[in-house]
Amino acid sequence: MSTETQSPKPQWGLLATALWSLAIYFVMAVVQGVVIIVYLRVTGSAPDAVGIMEAIEENGTVLALATLAGTTICAPMILGIAALKRGSIADYLALKAPRPATLVLLLVITVVFIILNDLLTLSLGRDVVPPFMKATYASADPLWLLWVAVILCAPLLEELFFRGFLFKGLEPVLTGTGAIIVSAALWAVIHTQYGLYEKTCIFVMGLLLGYARARTGSLVPPLLMHATANLIATIEAAIVV
Secondary structure, eight states: OOOOOOOOOOOOOOOHHHHHHHHHHHHHHHHHHHHHHHHHHHOOOOHHHHHHHHHHOOOHHHHHHHHHHHHHHHHHHHHHHTTTSOOOHHHTOOOOOHHHHHHHHHHHHHHHHHHHHHHHHHEEEEEEEEOHHHHHHOOOHHHHHHHHIIIIHHHHHHHHHIIIHHHHHHHHHHHHHHHHHHHHHHHHHTTSSHHHHHHHHHHHHHHHHHHHHHSSSSSSSHHHHHHHHHHHHHHHHHHHH
């Protein structure tokens, strides 16, 4: 009887994961930068530093186009990087179906979390819909493009990266808890359009998404939870605007 044990499926180590992550971020920045500059030229606006910053901070159409382009380029890039290692891409990125009852419970928890977060925000005298979201929603044309970008594309790309690729690379070194915390922190940091309070809320939401990923071993729950949170946020922006 053979005593040989099956070796674990290969994956990128911590350093390689970090370097690939920087490469993905760089490609995303370049793609979005090109989209913004092209949009400004087509619309007759000045594609200078001031014009670019205003487009990023205030233009919902630019946000939608940049998000769509970034997802179109970077989502396949993440899949390709995972495919460079032997084994299944689905296994590497935890692309498997969770238990339906667990998924429903996690979605309910997400809605409850958003309600509690909104109540806390109101109790602190802050706007539930941040100025950035108001400006981008009011300026988006067509609006449906913004809805697609925010509710479908952004969650898909961000979850593939943060709770998929990055989580996979961090978990063997930092354990599940460490991977949850680090991925949530980095996810919050990239949301440069928000202030400290909003970033803190995003970080806590990231902890919840990371827990769902670790608890179920699947990327599907955090992906749907993220999409649900963005859907509610977009509805709130629509009501306010």
